[in-house]
Amino acid sequence: MIRLFTALEISDEAAERLMRLQRGLDGARWIERPDLHITLRFMGDVAEDIASDIDEALDEIPFEPFEVEIEGLGEFGGKRPHTLWAGVKPSEPLRILQGRHESAMRRVGLKPETRNFTPHVTIARLGRVETGAVYNFIRANSPFAAPAFTAERFTLFSAKASKGGGPYVPEKRYPDFGWEED
Template sequence: MIRLFTALEIPGEIAGRLTRLQRGIEGARWIEPSDFHITLRFIGDVPEDVANDVDEALQEISFDPFEIEVEGVGEFGGKKPHALWAGVRPSEPLTRLQARQESAMRRVGLKPETRNFTPHVTLARLKGIEPPEVYRFIEANNLFATPRFEVSRFVLFSARTSTGGGPYVPERTYPPEAE
């Protein structure tokens, strides 16, 4: 079995800006900058033969390069925050790429993703952090934004079967449609 997901990589300059956000919450487990990414589709634990089917399906996805930008911060978990993230400005090309991957994974036989697609970069895992501390961080950093950057490929990553999963290993890259 191998745990897989597809994602967009974060360029070094953008990762540096995100790293500067990683302070101010005592006890947060900050994500390593090398593990920053924007998840497109969590695939989960699959046998090797299914992983090969996933790879073949992903190779069929065509897209044109597009630009995105990271903006704002937030949390997942509500009254019990468990993750802190930087948001990604919604864009039609990003949504379309994610939808194509979802369709491809269904064709392979994987169950549909039940969560709505919320593009983001996880900054920290939170356990036992009081909500007011998290909300102060969000308020202090809610205007965070990065320059736009080009998405010129997506990546199939493998992860450890543990909480947090990193370090993530790029297994295959998929460039945009050939000219």
Template structure:
């Protein structure tokens, strides 16, 4: 079994806007800079043969360059927030790309994703934190925006089977421009 997901990588100039935010909530587990990403499709823990089928299905996805922009801060969990995130400005090219990832996952035999796609960059996992502290943090750092960046590829990552999963490992980039693996 291998835990896989597809995502967009975050360039350094955008990450530089996120890193300074990562303080001020007691008990938050801040995501490490190398693990910043925008998930397109979480495949979960899947058998090696399904992982191979998924990787192959991803090869068929065309990627035309488009802009992505982070804006706003929020949380998942409501009265018991568990994730702090930076939002991604909605765009038709991003929605289409994510839909193609869902189709590739289904062609590979993966179960359909039941949650609506809410593009975001996770800043922290929140375990047992004070709800008021989370909302105070969001208010104090709003409005939030980062420079737009161009997407011309997506990445297949593997993760450890623990909560939070990092550090993530780049398994493959699509399209394959002959990328050198990063250490």
């Protein structure tokens, strides 16, 4: 079994801005630079043969580069926040791409995603951080924006089975240009 998800990788400039936020919240488990991403579709634990089908399905998804804007801060969990995130400005190209990922995974035989797509970059896992401290952090760092960047491709990642994810390993990038960047 392998745990998989697809995501957009974050530009170095946007990641640098996100990393500057990572202080001043006692007890937060900050996400490391290589693990910052915008999830498109979480597949979960799948068998190796299904992983091969997933790769084939992802290869067929048409992709046109588009601009990504990261702005705003928030949390998941409400009265018991467990995740701190930076928002991703919704756009039609992002919505279409995520929808194509969902459709492709259903064709492969995966169950539909039950949660609404909320584009974001997780910047910290909160565990036992006090609720008031989380909201104070969000207020103190708002408004927030990172430099916009162009998403040139999307990536299939694997993750170790653990609480909080990472480290994440890029398994393949799409479209596959047949070369790797430094």
